[in-house]
């Protein structure tokens with residue numbers, strides 16, 4: 559990789575307070591503008607890995623660099639600035655149901671306002687216009703004044719994408735963004751994410767259970783198992799057999815391609 563990574567994991571491990579291993583010695587470099595899909599069985603550590611990037615989870619050892627700077631000890635203003643440049647999309651959308659679509663989308667902007675201004679909803683004219691454009695970008699321009707809970711699941715997720723876009727993020731993390739959606743809606747949500755990635759060079763990291771979708775949208779696929787990085791390949795090199803191996807039940811010794819392309823033994 560010649561481009562400087564926007565995100566770098568250096569020997570990152572995470573143990574939860576109850577002793578469960580979330581991540582084990584992860585080394586990973588993600589360049590700006592990549593569409594990275596994380597796959598793996600349930601409990602493999604996909605959400606944990608994603609949530610260490612915006613410090614929703616703290617790590618136990620190692621280091622995580624964003625734009626070349628360690629984020630693991632950030633506090634206060636530094637942490638707020640980090641989170642401002644990282645948008646997050648959740649499986650269950652995380653909208654304020656009783657608020658309008660406009661208010662939900664504008665809330666993506668709160669990192670740029672003082673607490674009292676954002677609590678009073680005192681957003682600038684420019685940001686209100688930006689919200690309209692963000693909604694138009696996801697095909698929901700006419701829903702500005704609709705209450706969030708009057709939208710379908712797919713529409714709610716697209717509002718969440720518009721909200722993330724309002725942050726002017728460098729990175730968008732999408733944690734199983736399509737798990738609650740039907741197949742048709744799934745494509746529109748994935749296409750919205752891909753557009754953000756391609757038009758604005760935003761780094762997008764998505765956790766997916768669907769192998770066909772991972773193949774369709776990813777620039778690169780990484781696989782986790784038991785908190786370990788067991789697979790890391792650009793999409794051109796990904797084979798069905800590789801993906802099958804990642805998804806085989808964790809009962810026996812497997813050989814899976816490693817980041818360097820050399821086979822490594824994985825004992826589950």
Ligand SMILES: Nc1ncnc2c1ncn2[C@@H]1O[C@H](COP(=O)(O)OP(=O)(O)OP(=O)(O)O)[C@@H](O)[C@H]1O
Pocket residue numbers: 574575576578579580598599600601602603604605606607
């Ligand atoms: N807050 C927590 N406390 C203790 N253990 C946790 C916590 N969150 C996750 N774990 C454990 O850490 C491991 C990794 O979980 P994680 O949610 O990252 O997996 P995942 O690959 O995202 O799974 P899924 O696809 O089911 O969402 C699992 O064994 C899980 O039970």
